[in-house]
Amino acid sequence: MAARTNRFEKHARKALIVLWAVTLVAGVALLEWALSPGGGRYRASGLNPGPGPARHLVLREWRRNTDYQFLPTEARKRYAQGGLPKTYRIATDAEGFIEPARRHAKPDVSIVFLGGSTTECAFVLPENRFPHLAARQLEEALGLKVNGINAGLSGNNSMHALILLLGKVIPLQPDFVVLMEAANDVGTLSAHGTYWVKEGSLRLVEGEKQSVSEAGRVLVRSLIPYTSEFLQETVKSVRGFFRIRPAHAATGAKGDAGNPLERQKAMAHAYESSLKSFVRLASAWGITPVLVTQVNVQPRSEVERRDIFINRERLAGVVQRPEEFATVHDHFNAIVREVAKSEGALLIDLAAARPWSFGDVYDAVHFTDHGSQQVAEIIAAALKDHVAAKAKASANPGKQP
16 A cells, blocks of 8 residues: 655645745845844945935926826816816826927927926916917917927926926027926925925935835836726725815914014025026026016905915915015015026016906916916017027027127
8 A cells, every 4th residue: 555645745846946945035035134234324345336225306297208187176167268178188298298399300499398387287278388389479470490398297396497407408408498486386385494305295305215015016017007007096096085084274384483584584595596596507508597477366256265276374374474465475476586687587577467367367376278378478479589589599600799
């Protein structure tokens, strides 16, 4: 009678494979433990950067070669002049610029527009977004090929624009770079007291994450990007459905108990420094900087007050007496004017260019199609002579002074 065999003998090959695998993993873990220095320090050899996590500046931009679609908000639905589609779309090119962007392979003049959501114009039809439309109007007026490149992104402040200028705009060698920022700078500085936010999507510096779970997420996103995105959105929706958000009073930045006037001065100084850095960097690379004040319409009805983008109550900790300033936003616009003057940048005082109202904007700052068309006309008129001069100088480089 044949002797009974145990499971190891019956599956000897599989058992050996498992044993070797466990031994290999244990050996690697032991080697890593032996090589790792104590005290949370990393060890490197010579110019070898070592295994420590790297840090890098964040390039806050739209994902490249991607098609996005958005449902209009309730505030946007209230102003349907010019038509209101069921969904709005943003398509990006190979460099993450909002289409239509680089329509001409060899333009006579290129203009890059940087800013936040008021430049991005997510809830405006693509053909009516002012960066594109202003370029088209300049073409018609001057008989030139003009690229109007939209690099706006919701949430971006002037420091994000500075990083984008250095990282992706300067290599394009545009003739003009137009910056319209104020509201997001007000929001960032009032909430955090600094541009160097430690956490969240607005941070300027990001540290590399090193963990098994992060490695798994990277692998999953690489192998099944669409399935991964679908599952993430599903989980978010489920969590949002069951999450209960307790009501709480709006608050300002940490440290609001300090002197509000000093906080306002610190915010103004930071914003001014950021704008000056932007202007000087652009000028150093032969790009003409253009600063634009930002529209902010004061609400006149309860509906308009409910929809406003800038909540004055949230900023109560950074102004000494709210009645002395229409808004901190207006003060930041004044800084734009002063920096343009002191630094020799072109200024387009959009806020003062015409009497703006709801209908031009739908939440005090974001443009409707009608408002965006008005912006395009103002910008095109302001830049017309400068664009013509730039095109003439480029066509006759020997005649430049």
